[in-house]
Amino acid sequence: MAALTVGIILSFVYFEYLRHHMRKQNMIMDAYIQKNHHSWYQYLLNRIPFDENLLWQNVSERKAIEALLLSYSRNVKDPIVRTQISKFADTYLTADYEKSLKNRRWSVRINTLHRIANFRMTTLNGEIQSMMNRPRSTEEGFNLLQIYLYVLPNEFFDQLLRYQDQLSEYQFKQLFLDISVQVKQTIIAGFNQLNKVGQYAFIDIQGKKQTFEDHYSLMALLDSDDSEIRIRALKAMSAGTIISDKERILSFIDSDIWQERLMVAKIFAKRPTHETEDVYRALIKDPVWWVRNEAARVLSLNHNGREVLRDIMANSDDKFAVDVSRAFLLKTKGGIA
Amino acid sequence: MQQTLSVIGIILSIYMSIVVVSYAWMLVTAFFSLRRFIGLEKEDMNRRNQGMDALKPVSIIVPAYNESSGVLSSVHSLLNLNYAMVEIIVVNDGSTDDTQEKLIEEFDMIPIFEAIRIQIPSNEIKQLFQSRIHPNLYVIEKVNGGKADALNAGINLSHYPYFCSIDGDSILHRDALIRVMEPVVASNGKVIAAGGTIRTANEMRVDLGDFDEPESYSQPLVLIQSIEYVRSFLIGRIALSKFNLLLIISGAFSVFDKQWAVDAGGYSTDMIGEDMELVVKLHRLIKDRKSDKRIISIPDPICYTEAPQSLSILRRQRRRWHQGLLASLTKHMNMLFNPKYGTIGMISLPYYWFVEAAGPVIELFGVIYLIVSFFYGNVYLEVVALLAVFFLIYSTIYTIGALMLDSITTHTYISSRGLFRMIVICFTELFWYRPLNVFWRLEAIYRTIRGNTDWGVMERIGFNKEVDKK
Numbered sequence A: 001m002a003a004l005t006v007g008i009i010l011s012f013v014y015f016e017y018l019r020h021h022m023r024k025q026n027m028i029m030d031a032y033i034q035k036n037h038h039s040w041y042q043y044l045l046n047r048i049p050f051d052e053n054l055l056w057q058n059v060s061e062r063k064a065i066e067a068l069l070l071s072y073s074r075n076v077k078d079p080i081v082r083t084q085i086s087k088f089a090d091t092y093l094t095a096d097y098e099k100s101l102k103n104r105r106w107s108v109r110i111n112t113l114h115r116i117a118n119f120r121m122t123t124l125n126g127e128i129q130s131m132m133n134r135p136r137s138t139e140e141g142f143n144l145l146q147i148y149l150y151v152l153p154n155e156f157f158d159q160l161l162r163y164q165d166q167l168s169e170y171q172f173k174q175l176f177l178d179i180s181v182q183v184k185q186t187i188i189a190g191f192n193q194l195n196k197v198g199q200y201a202f203i204d205i206q207g208k209k210q211t212f213e214d215h216y217s218l219m220a221l222l223d224s225d226d227s228e229i230r231i232r233a234l235k236a237m238s239a240g241t242i243i244s245d246k247e248r249i250l251s252f253i254d255s256d257i258w259q260e261r262l263m264v265a266k267i268f269a270k271r272p273t274h275e276t277e278d279v280y281r282a283l284i285k286d287p288v289w290w291v292r293n294e295a296a297r298v299l300s301l302n303h304n305g306r307e308v309l310r311d312i313m314a315n316s317d318d319k320f321a322v323d324v325s326r327a328f329l330l331k332t333k334g335g336i337a
Numbered sequence B: 001m002q003q004t005l006s007v008i009g010i011i012l013s014i015y016m017s018i019v020v021v022s023y024a025w026m027l028v029t030a031f032f033s034l035r036r037f038i039g040l041e042k043e044d045m046n047r048r049n050q051g052m053d054a055l056k057p058v059s060i061i062v063p064a065y066n067e068s069s070g071v072l073s074s075v076h077s078l079l080n081l082n083y084a085m086v087e088i089i090v091v092n093d094g095s096t097d098d099t100q101e102k103l104i105e106e107f108d109m110i111p112i113f114e115a116i117r118i119q120i121p122s123n124e125i126k127q128l129f130q131s132r133i134h135p136n137l138y139v140i141e142k143v144n145g146g147k148a149d150a151l152n153a154g155i156n157l158s159h160y161p162y163f164c165s166i167d168g169d170s171i172l173h174r175d176a177l178i179r180v181m182e183p184v185v186a187s188n189g190k191v192i193a194a195g196g197t198i199r200t201a202n203e204m205r206v207d208l209g210d211f212d213e214p215e216s217y218s219q220p221l222v223l224i225q226s227i228e229y230v231r232s233f234l235i236g237r238i239a240l241s242k243f244n245l246l247l248i249i250s251g252a253f254s255v256f257d258k259q260w261a262v263d264a265g266g267y268s269t270d271m272i273g274e275d276m277e278l279v280v281k282l283h284r285l286i287k288d289r290k291s292d293k294r295i296i297s298i299p300d301p302i303c304y305t306e307a308p309q310s311l312s313i314l315r316r317q318r319r320r321w322h323q324g325l326l327a328s329l330t331k332h333m334n335m336l337f338n339p340k341y342g343t344i345g346m347i348s349l350p351y352y353w354f355v356e357a358a359g360p361v362i363e364l365f366g367v368i369y370l371i372v373s374f375f376y377g378n379v380y381l382e383v384v385a386l387l388a389v390f391f392l393i394y395s396t397i398y399t400i401g402a403l404m405l406d407s408i409t410t411h412t413y414i415s416s417r418g419l420f421r422m423i424v425i426c427f428t429e430l431f432w433y434r435p436l437n438v439f440w441r442l443e444a445i446y447r448t449i450r451g452n453t454d455w456g457v458m459e460r461i462g463f464n465k466e467v468d469k470k
Helices: A002-045 A059-075 A079-101 A106-119 A125-133 A138-151 A153-166 A169-177 A181-189 A196-208 A212-221 A227-239 A246-254 A258-270 A273-283 A289-299 A303-315 A319-333 B002-035 B043-050 B071-079 B099-106 B147-157 B176-186 B220-242 B258-263 B274-288 B311-331 B339-357 B359-375 B381-410 B416-429 B433-450
Strands: B058-064 B086-093 B109-112 B125-131 B137-142 B162-166 B170-172 B191-200 B205-207 B210-212 B253-257 B294-305
Touching: A002 A059, A002 A079, A002 B381, A002 B416, A059 A079, A059 A106, A079 A106, A079 A125, A106 A138, A125 A138, A125 A153, A138 A153, A138 A169, A153 A181, A153 A196, A169 A196, A169 B176, A181 A212, A196 A212, A196 A227, A212 A227, A227 A246, A227 A258, A246 A258, A246 A273, A258 A273, A258 A289, A273 A289, A273 A303, A289 A303, A289 A319, A303 A319, A319 B109, B002 B220, B002 B339, B002 B359, B002 B381, B058 B071, B058 B147, B058 B176, B071 B086, B071 B099, B071 B170, B086 B099, B086 B147, B099 B137, B137 B147, B147 B162, B147 B258, B147 B274, B162 B176, B162 B258, B176 B191, B176 B253, B176 B294, B191 B220, B191 B258, B191 B274, B220 B294, B220 B311, B220 B381, B220 B416, B253 B258, B253 B274, B258 B274, B274 B294, B274 B311, B274 B339, B294 B381, B311 B339, B311 B433, B339 B359, B359 B433, B381 B416, B416 B433
Parallel strands: B058 B086, B058 B162, B086 B137, B191 B294
Antiparallel strands: B109 B125, B125 B137, B162 B253, B170 B294, B191 B253, B205 B210
C-alpha cells in the first residue's frame, strides 16, 4: 500500500511539474514574442542590423526565437528573409544544434534536423556529412537528404543513390517536390541510376510542375519496356498541357493495358472538342468502366462535349456509353461537373 | 473436494499470472514504442504532408442509421480535414429519422446518376446524391442492411485506392487522416490497414469540426470509459500492433487498402463485430498469400466518439462488442494454434480467446471458487484482501502508465484535479464497473450460445446542439 501511495504521489508530482513547466514556458515564449516581434520583423524584412539584446536569456526564449523563425521560414518565401534567417541561425544556433545532433534521444535529433533544414544552415555541413555516412535511423537519413537538397545540392544526387534503397516512394516524392532546377537536371540525366521506386516517384513529381524539359523526358519514357513507367509517364503528362507528339500518344488508344487508354483520355482533356471528338467517341465505348467514365467526364466539361454526349445518348447502341453519358449530363445539369 | 479446490486454485492462479504478465508486457512494450516520440515536434511533418500529393487519396465512408443528432457535426469535421485528396461518402442505411433531409439541405445535395461497380454485394441502392457546395461529398440512400452492408455500399462507390471507415457520430481531429495515412504510404504498401486512437467526446464542444476537449469528465461513467479508451488504445493496441498481432482496429476510425479489403470479401453482413471480422479476414488472407503485409494501430490520430452516458446503453454496447468478439473468434477457430497462421494463430488468437473472450467466465468462476472455498474453510481472508490490494495497485499503475503515454503522444498534461478524479475512479472500478462489465460480457456469452444476435439501439446526444438541431 505504501508503494502505491508513493507511486500516486510521484505521478501527481510528475504531471504537476510538467504542467507547470509547460505553462511557464508558454508564458515566457508569449511574452518574448509580444515584446520583440517588431524588432525581428525589422531584422528579417528590412535588414536592420541584428540587435544582440534580442538574444535569449533562457531556453524558453530560445524556443520563442525558433518558433518565430520557423513561422517566417514556413510562410515567407522572400529570399532576403531566408538569408537573414540563415545568417542568424549560422551565427547563434550552431553550437547548440551541434550538441543536439549528438543527443541520445531520437526526437531531439529529428527536431534539430528539421530546424537545420528550415533555416538552411550551412555551418553544420561537416556534421551533416558525417551523419550521412551512417544515419542512425531511416527518418534521420531522409531528413539529412533534405538538408543536402537545400544546402549541399551538388552532393545530393550521389547521396540519394547511396541511400535510395532505404527510402519509400512517399519519401522520394517528398524530396523531389523541393528540388531546384539544377538538381532536377542532374536527376533527369541520371534517371536510370535510380531504383524503380525512385523512378516512379520522380515521374509522378515531374507531372506536378511540368516544363518542356520534363515533357520531353517523359515522352522518352513512353518507349520503356516497363508498363508502370509508361503509365506513370502518361499520367504525369496528363497533369500538364503540353502535347508535342499527338500521334505517339494516340497510339496508346489501342493498348492492351486499360490504364494507358485511360491516360489518353486524361491527356486530351484540355484540347478543344472538335480536335478530339473521335478519340472520345472511341474511348466512351471502351470495355473498361474507368476509361468510359473518364471519356464522359472530359466531354461533359464543355458545351460541345455535352452535345457529343447527348448525341451518344440518343443514337448509340452501346448501353454502357449511353448510361455514362446520361450520368454526366445529369451531373452538369445540377451544376456539379 | 479439498483436493479439487486446490487444483482449481492453482489453475486460477496460473491464469491470473498470465493475465498480469500479458498486461505488464503490453505496458512496457507500448512505453518503449512511444518513448521515441517524447518531445517530437509534428508541425513540420503535418505541414509537409498537407499540401502535397505524395499521400494517397482516401474515400471516407460514414455509415449512418438514424444519426440525425450528430451527422452534420461529423460531416463538417470531415470537410475540415487537412488532407489534399479526400471524398466523403455518407451511407444513409435506411434511416427512419431526418438524417438524409438534414444532409441534403445543409450541403445543397442533388440526385445524380452514376454507374456503381459492385465489387462486394450490398442491399439495393435507391439513390445517389452529390453536394453542389462540396463536390467531394456524396450521400448514398440505400435499403437498410446494417452497418457492414452500408460500408460495403460505400466501398463500391468509392473512387480512391484507400478507404477510411468512421462512425456517423464520430469527429476526426483535423490532422487525423494525415497522421494515419503517413505510415501507410511510407510503408510502400506494406501496411494494408491502420486504426487510429479513439477518445470520448461527451463533454466536448464541437463547432463546425473544431473542438475543445474537457480536462476531465464530470460523469463517473464517462470518466471511467475515457480511462478505458486510453488504456486500450495506447497500451494494448500499440503493443499488439508492434508485432503485427492486432485483431481489432476500431470501426470508429480505420483506414484500409481497398483492394485488400475487397479481396477479403469486404465487411461481413452476418456478423455483429464487422470491424474485427474484416481485420481477422485480412490476417487470414495475408497468411494465405504468404505476404508480409501489416495491420497497425497508430497512437496519435485522434477520433472522438460519444461514449454511452447511461448504464442501459453501455450494457448494450458492451454486450455487442463481446458478442462480436466471440462470433469472429468462433468463425476463425481453425486458425487457433494453427502454425500456418504464424504469430496470429499461435499468440494473438490464444490471447484473444483466453484473456479477452473467456475472461468474464473465469472471473465469475473465481468468485464462485472463493465463496465455495470460504465455506470449506480454505480461504484466508488476509490473502483475499492482499489479492484485492494487489489488483488495485496494478490497475492504478496501469492507468497512470496509460496517462503518461497519453501525455507523450498528445503533449498535454492532465491537471492534479483530473488525475485525482481518475485515481479515485480507478480505486472504485473494481467494486462497481468491473463486476458490471463481467456481467454484461457473460450476458453476451449467454446470448451467443442462444444464437441471439440482436444489436440493440444506441441513442446519441450529439456534439453541437445548434448545428445538429438545424
